[in-house]
Amino acid sequence: xxxxxxxxxxxxxxxxxxxxxxxxxxxxxxxxxxxxxxxxxxxxxxxxxxxxxxxxxxxxxxxxxxxxxxxxxxxxxxxxxxxxxxxxxxxxxxxxxxxxxxxxxxxxxxxxxxxxxxxxxxxxxxxxxxxxxxxxxxxxxxxxxxxxxxxxxxxxxxxxxxxxxxxxxxxxxxxxxxxxxxxxxxxxxxxxxxxxxxxxxxxxxxxxxxxxxxxxxxxxxxxxxxxxxxxxxxxxxxxxxxxxxxxxxxx
Numbered sequence: 001x002x003x004x005x006x007x008x009x010x011x012x013x014x015x016x017x018x019x020x021x022x023x024x025x026x027x028x029x030x031x032x033x034x035x036x037x038x039x040x041x042x043x044x045x046x047x048x049x050x051x052x053x054x055x056x057x058x059x060x061x062x063x064x065x066x067x068x069x070x071x072x073x074x075x076x077x078x079x080x081x082x083x084x085x086x087x088x089x090x091x092x093x094x095x096x097x098x099x100x101x102x103x104x105x106x107x108x109x110x111x112x113x114x115x116x117x118x119x120x121x122x123x124x125x126x127x128x129x130x131x132x133x134x135x136x137x138x139x140x141x142x143x144x145x146x147x148x149x150x151x152x153x154x155x156x157x158x159x160x161x162x163x164x165x166x167x168x169x170x171x172x173x174x175x176x177x178x179x180x181x182x183x184x185x186x187x188x189x190x191x192x193x194x195x196x197x198x199x200x201x202x203x204x205x206x207x208x209x210x211x212x213x214x215x216x217x218x219x220x221x222x223x224x225x226x227x228x229x230x231x232x233x234x235x236x237x238x239x240x241x242x243x244x245x246x247x248x249x250x251x
Contacts, residue, residue: 016061017089021046022054025075026063030083031113031210034067034074080169083115084186090178109179111203111212117175117190118197122214124180125228126193133227136172136185143173143187153225154189157196164188 017023021044028043029035035043041051055075058064063082067074077083111122118126130136135150146154146161154161165171167188175186185193197203202218214222214230222230 013061013063016057016063017086019054020044021050022058025051025054025058026077026082026086029064029075029077030086030115031205032076032116034076036072036074040075077115080115080117080186080191084175087114087119087178088176091176091181108209108211111214112210113194113205113212114175114177114184114186114210116194117184117186118194118203118212119175119177119179119184119210120212121180122212122222122228122230123184124177124182125230126222126226127174127183127185129226129228130185143170144185144189145172146189154192157193157225159189159192159196161189164192 017026024044025040028040037051037055038048040055041048044051044054046054055064055066059066059075062078064075065078067076109120111118111120113119114123117123127136130150131138133149134147135153136144137147137150139145151161165188170187172185172187172189174183175190176182177184184190194203197218198205200217200221201215202221203212203214205212219230222228
């Protein structure tokens with residue numbers, strides 16, 4: 001792809017996202033759930049025919065994927081890169097203010113899904129703690145690798161890190177968090193950590209939003225395993241609380 005084609009590709013994708021109804025549809029799919037066109041029409045507050053036209057455009061631009069199951073048709077985000085791009089755009093969208101002063105996080109800001117991994121204040125704390133303890137090690141231009149102690153931590157959670165490393169997607173990388181403007185953990189490792197948290201009922205996923213509710217056992221596990229406070233009104237702590245975030249690569 002030459003430079004001109006690259007520029008046109010960016011402008012076409014930007015135009016597809018820019019329409020408010022399509023933006024609402026894409027954001028609704030960021031919890032990783034597939035939804036019907038009827039559900040997405042209701043979320044976007046448009047008619048069924050208009051929703052179908054919007055979804056056809058998003059599918060054409062490879063932003064959503066269609067799943068056909070019998071007579072039913074469902075839509076999901078095409079892949080994790082779309083969710084990461086949307087999170088980054090949410091950050092840019094807040095940049096009109098001269099200064100950024102985060103509000104006390106509500107339930108959605110504290111813990112939510114970002115496609116298939118965890119986002120929000122809690123996820124940023126986890127990310128920072130893993131760097132602080134040396135469990136995650138930055139690899140320039142490639143994201144993160146696990147140290148020996150980090151492998152032991154994830155092995156103890158029942159996560160097969162060797163298998164994750166063979167997947168086609170990135171193993172572990174920073175993903176910019178729109179509400180905190182700092183990275184949380186993305187990639188195959190971030191997705192595996194969220195699945196463990198859901199399976200062990202550390203968090204409970206909302207059916208109609210991206211919000212994650214942290215359970216009492218989840219709060220205990222966050223303290224005992226990771227050494228962080230999982231209360232919703234707690235402030236970020238640790239060596240990385242006041243440091244600039246690592247460079248975020250949205251590939």
